[in-house]
Amino acid sequence: MSNISKYLNACRDRYLLRLSDAVESARLDGTLVDWEVARVNDSDEVVKVGCPPTGLRVDLLLEIDGSFQPVRVMPETVQDLVPLNHRFVGGLEIFARCSRWDAMQVRVVSPHMVVKEIGAWFDLWFKEEDESEVFPRLCVHYMSDVQARERVFSFDVDLGTAPIIALEGLFESLAEAGGQKVFLY
Secondary structure (H helix, E strand, O other): OOHHHHHHHHHHHHHHHHHHHHHHHHHHHOOEEEEEEEOEOOOOOEOOEOOOOEOEEEEEEEEEOOEEEEEOOOOOOOOOOOOEEEEOHHHOEEEEOOOOOOOEEEEEEOOOOOHHHHHHHHHHHHOOOOOOOOOOOOOOOEEOOOEEEOOEEEEEEEOOOOOHHHHHHHHHHHHHOOOOEEEEO
16 A cells, blocks of 8 residues: 555544544444435435536435434544555656545645546446445435636535545546646645
8 A cells, every 4th residue: 555545544534433433333322324425416416516416415314303404413523644655556746735535625735737637537426326225325415516727727625535546546547638737735
């Protein structure tokens, strides 16, 4: 496992531990309805908004006093990790200064438009059709609109329970599209 993978795994592990504890606690209380639920409309289709159009998953859906309540699980502490610089496949430079898997800011420096690649990556890992009963579902929960300014593309992402290979897949797509640098905050 590369240094960047170990670094990102530390961010992911803190979030997954908290989410697993919340799922188990809700199961014991009898309030858990589902986890990692995609927001849908009346026709049971995933609601997509933004540019590129993306869906949204909530961490937990609980039944409290007869009504359904979406719940976002937050890590108990935000721990700063030592910043890490890494040269990825294809020469893509990664500068990681993040500490939250569930609330990460991503900035991509590229001479080419990469919104399509970012949107395709999200669609792959959002797993719209996968509503399995297995915990965790190994999917991304949310991505904001991609903002483009000159050669910098920025977005926020909640990586949910996606595995490390999901983020590595984003790096590979960006490198193939001519991305030069990725900053994770």
